[in-house]
Every structure is written in structure tokens, then in C-alpha cells.
Amino acid sequence: MSLSRLFTLFAGLLLAATVSAHSFKLGALELGHPWSRAMPEASPTGAAYLSIKNTGKEADTLLSVSTPRADKAELHVHLNDNGVMRMRQVESVAVAAGAEVKFAPGGYHIMLMGLKQPLKAGDHFPLTLKFAKAGTVTVDVIVEKDAPMAMEH
Numbered sequence: 001m002s003l004s005r006l007f008t009l010f011a012g013l014l015l016a017a018t019v020s021a022h023s024f025k026l027g028a029l030e031l032g033h034p035w036s037r038a039m040p041e042a043s044p045t046g047a048a049y050l051s052i053k054n055t056g057k058e059a060d061t062l063l064s065v066s067t068p069r070a071d072k073a074e075l076h077v078h079l080n081d082n083g084v085m086r087m088r089q090v091e092s093v094a095v096a097a098g099a100e101v102k103f104a105p106g107g108y109h110i111m112l113m114g115l116k117q118p119l120k121a122g123d124h125f126p127l128t129l130k131f132a133k134a135g136t137v138t139v140d141v142i143v144e145k146d147a148p149m150a151m152e153h
């Protein structure tokens with residue numbers, strides 16, 4: 001293998017590592033790996049996930065989310081209601097000092113309603129999160145390919 005080819009390969013690996021582990025910072029908050037699942041083209045809704053780690057000494061609260069990609073973005077949670085998984089909108093999500101809240105399938109998620117473009121693997125779009133104390137931050141959400149599950153919503 002030539003040196004230049006090796007270099008290209010190495011640069012490619014670096015890029016891949018950056019993409020799969022992207023994170024954002026807002027004061028004491030670390031926002032890890034915002035991602036969204038690719039959805040069939042006809043789907044009007046989707047969901048976005050990320051982790052929020054509070055490295056500070058004060059609790060904070062996620063108040064709202066918004067994105068130009070959808071008409072509306074809401075904070076949702078899945079709850080087990082007597083054995084039936086149900087989804088509910090929540091007013092806000094608290095992030096205690098030193099805690100990490102994970103948005104993940106089956107739990108907290110950011111519901112995207114009225115998608116303006118289908119969520120295709122490889123796309124990315126901005127998502128703005130507003131916190132009570134830390135303020136506002138815009139993260140880059142990467143759409144990842146995953147077996148699109150039948151809409152749970």
C-alpha cells in the first residue's frame with residue numbers, strides 16, 4: 001500500500017470516528033451524539049436522541065427543543081402503563097448536578113412532527129435545545145440507518 005493511500009485511509013478513519021462520536025458543550029452541559037433514526041419517506045414524524053450530561057454543581061432543566069426540519073419538536077417519554085408502552089409529552093426534563101440523562105428509543109425522545117423532508121440516513125439537521133440556566137445551544141443531529149420500526153406513536 002502506498003503512503004498516500006495509507007494516509008487517505010487513516011484520514012477516512014479519523015473522519016468516521018469524529019462523525020460517530022460528535023458532541024457539543026454548553027457551559028457545564030455535555031450533549032453527546034445527537035442522532036435520529038432514518039424513516040420511510042412517507043412518515044410525517046420521527047424522533048431524535050442524545051445524551052445530556054451535567055458536569056456542574058447545579059441542576060438544570062431542558063425546557064424546549066426546536067428544529068427547522070419539522071413543524072414542531074416536543075419532549076416525549078415512553079412509559080410502561082400496566083404493560084402497555086405509551087408515549088406522553090413532558091413539559092421539561094430535569095438534569096441533576098452530576099447526572100446524565102439519556103434520550104434513547106423506549107425512553108425520553110425528541111418527537112419531530114410535520115417533517116419537512118424525509119429523514120434519510122446520512123442527512124443531518126440542526127436542533128436547538130433551550131435550558132433554564134445554561135441557555136440555548138444548537139447541535140447537529142445525524143440521521144442513522146437502522147431498521148425502521150413500525151411507528152410506535
Ligand SMILES: [Cu+2]
Pocket residue numbers: 047076077087109110111153
Ligand atoms: Cu414521541
